[in-house]
Amino acid sequence: MTPLAYHLVALALAAGMVWGIHWMNSPRTAVRGNLLGSLCMLGAIVLTLIRHGVLARGDLWLAMVVGGAAGSVLAAAVSMVQMPQLVALLNGLGGGASALVAWVILGGNADTLDAVTRSGAGLALAVGAVTLSGSAVAAGKLHGKINGRPIILPGHMLWSVLSLAVMVLGVAGILAAPADAGLLSVLTLLAALGFGVLFAIRIGGADMPITISLLNSLSGLAASIAGFALRNPLLVVAGAVVGAAGLVLTEHMCRAMNRALGGVLLGRLGAGGAVQAGEAPAAASPARGAAQAASPSSLLKKAELVIIVPGYGMALAQAQHEVANLMQQMEADGAKVCFAIHPVAGRMPGHMNVLLAEAGVPYDKLCEMDAINPKFKNADVVIVVGANDVVNPAAATAEDTPIYGMPILRVSDAKHVMVCNKDTEPGYAGVENPLYSYDNVTLLLGDAKDTVARLARESHRAP
Amino acid sequence: MNAWVLLLLFCLGAGLGYRVIRQVPSLLHTPLMSGMNALSGVTVLGALAATVAAVTTGDRACAALAVALAMVNIVGGFLVTHRMLRMFKPQEEGGEVPANE
Numbered sequence: 001m002t003p004l005a006y007h008l009v010a011l012a013l014a015a016g017m018v019w020g021i022h023w024m025n026s027p028r029t030a031v032r033g034n035l036l037g038s039l040c041m042l043g044a045i046v047l048t049l050i051r052h053g054v055l056a057r058g059d060l061w062l063a064m065v066v067g068g069a070a071g072s073v074l075a076a077a078v079s080m081v082q083m084p085q086l087v088a089l090l091n092g093l094g095g096g097a098s099a100l101v102a103w104v105i106l107g108g109n110a111d112t113l114d115a116v117t118r119s120g121a122g123l124a125l126a127v128g129a130v131t132l133s134g135s136a137v138a139a140g141k142l143h144g145k146i147n148g149r150p151i152i153l154p155g156h157m158l159w160s161v162l163s164l165a166v167m168v169l170g171v172a173g174i175l176a177a178p179a180d181a182g183l184l185s186v187l188t189l190l191a192a193l194g195f196g197v198l199f200a201i202r203i204g205g206a207d208m209p210i211t212i213s214l215l216n217s218l219s220g221l222a223a224s225i226a227g228f229a230l231r232n233p234l235l236v237v238a239g240a241v242v243g244a245a246g247l248v249l250t251e252h253m254c255r256a257m258n259r260a261l262g263g264v265l266l267g268r269l270g271a272g273g274a275v276q277a278g279e280a281p282a283a284a285s286p287a288r289g290a291a292q293a294a295s296p297s298s299l300l301k302k303a304e305l306v307i308i309v310p311g312y313g314m315a316l317a318q319a320q321h322e323v324a325n326l327m328q329q330m331e332a333d334g335a336k337v338c339f340a341i342h343p344v345a346g347r348m349p350g351h352m353n354v355l356l357a358e359a360g361v362p363y364d365k366l367c368e369m370d371a372i373n374p375k376f377k378n379a380d381v382v383i384v385v386g387a388n389d390v391v392n393p394a395a396a397t398a399e400d401t402p403i404y405g406m407p408i409l410r411v412s413d414a415k416h417v418m419v420c421n422k423d424t425e426p427g428y429a430g431v432e433n434p435l436y437s438y439d440n441v442t443l444l445l446g447d448a449k450d451t452v453a454r455l456a457r458e459s460h461r462a463p
Numbered sequence: 464m465n466a467w468v469l470l471l472l473f474c475l476g477a478g479l480g481y482r483v484i485r486q487v488p489s490l491l492h493t494p495l496m497s498g499m500n501a502l503s504g505v506t507v508l509g510a511l512a513a514t515v516a517a518v519t520t521g522d523r524a525c526a527a528l529a530v531a532l533a534m535v536n537i538v539g540g541f542l543v544t545h546r547m548l549r550m551f552k553p554q555e556e557g558g559e560v561p562a563n564e
Contacts, residue, residue: 067533107521234505
């Protein structure tokens with residue numbers, strides 16, 4: 001295959017991958033886009049095998065089949081609730097694969113490699129290893145294997161800076177002193193793995209969406225940098241696209257939580273305010289219960305516009321099917337129902353949408369925060385299902401807490417609010433929620449799955 | 464390939480990717496992320512090349528492991544994205560039908 005032909009095909013495949021993502025801009029074309037992306041990836045693999053003249057090498061195909069089989073089992077077995085940890089895991093595997101590639105490049109005769117290859121491989125090793133260990137910790141936290149609260153070790157900041165410094169010096173050393181590349185790679189690898197752990201372990205649940213997005217970006221960046229070392233244009237372009245995607249999502253999450261990206265990169269996430277109770281009014285206010293004059297079910301029977309606000313608690317209680325049933329029943333009874341989705345509800349970007357889509361909620365009922373906020377005042381009833389921080393009015397007033405300045409869903413504008421949460425404990429951000437004591441708020445505490453099912457049963461209008 | 468050309472490609476890819484991805488609605492951000500997982504498996508191309516170039520048994524094993532890990536991403540990522548995207552239905556098709564999964 002001539003170099004020209006190779007590069008032309010590679011360019012076409014890269015364009016195909018980008019076009020596939022372009023089709024992801026609407027749920028109508030997204031399936032097609034994903035299919036196009038996967039076909040282009042297959043094409044890229046075959047192209048690479050042909051270029052190196054190893055199309056018939058059995059060991060390569062064996063490794064691919066083993067990995068592919070493991071991937072398909074994972075994809076089929078995962079539940080929608082577990083999607084954040086799957087994505088975290090895959091971020092880590094991508095980073096790990098890139099680090100391994102860099103390791104193999106440096107493992108050959110490093111002093112025969114040119115400067116671009118050495119620095120590319122060194123950087124890919126570092127970024128890939130940070131992604132691997134950081135994602136492993138994030139996945140562990142999301143899966144409940146590691147304490148989900150921020151964990152701060154003694155001398156945390158010192159160790160972070162130290163490992164980062166060793167990592168940077170290691171990469172610089174690989175570039176400057178290729179004769180010692182073997183030892184320097186080991187140092188870089190260990191420092192990067194350590195930094196990844198230190199970075200991710202201090203992040204609490206509510207900051208997970210930002211962290212996962214960032215690690216998503218890094219996994220692409222690692223691949224792209226490895227592409228520099230290997231002079232592989234497809235790797236460079238596809239990796240850069242993934243890096244950009246992760247960055248867009250990170251930016252989106254930061255905006256939704258009113259956080260500066262710089263602060264996130266420095267690891268200044270929620271840890272600071274995690275134990276604060278906030279300056280919200282005391283929870284046990286006597287005003288509570290005023291709305292209970294009318295029972296929740298009778299309010300629902302009369303309601304014309306109902307807005308449902310789901311949060312991570314809905315995922316934990318597996319209540320999405322009950323919520324979808326409630327919606328279908330109320331629609332059948334003539335009410336209008338829609339959903340208000342906060343960008344950081346759940347543990348990853350878009351998590352609530354996937355859960356509700358799985359339960360059969362049509363996607364045109366899923367409204368973004370900016371679109372739905374002005375509509376709360378017209379709503380007869382708002383049903384909050386397992387959401388806390390994203391509806392906490394203290395975000396506007398409680399300075400020095402992790403949620404300060406975060407835009408929230410203004411549920412209290414509605415005539416009545418029903419909160420189907422497990423308890424009145426503060427959410428992941430650790431800030432008391434004054435909403436619970438508002439006059440127009442009714443607390444329906446307990447398992448959200450049971451509460452929502454009961455609401456549906458009791459509010460059914462007679463045919 | 465010249466490193467400067469690669470740098471140019473990197474900037475093009477990142478810039479174009481940024482523009483295209485900003486158009487993806489937050490409705491689809493979870494499948495977008497798993498799709499990006501799949502795309503980050505593109506490192507399999509590097510792993511394949513590294514396997515071919517690897518001399519020692521240890522390096523060959525490392526490279527084969529990299530191929531396998533990257534394939535978990537590619538196959539797992541694309542399949543799970545497909546699974547999710549098929550669940551998104553508009554009102555007229557999905558409104559009446561209760562959940563079947």
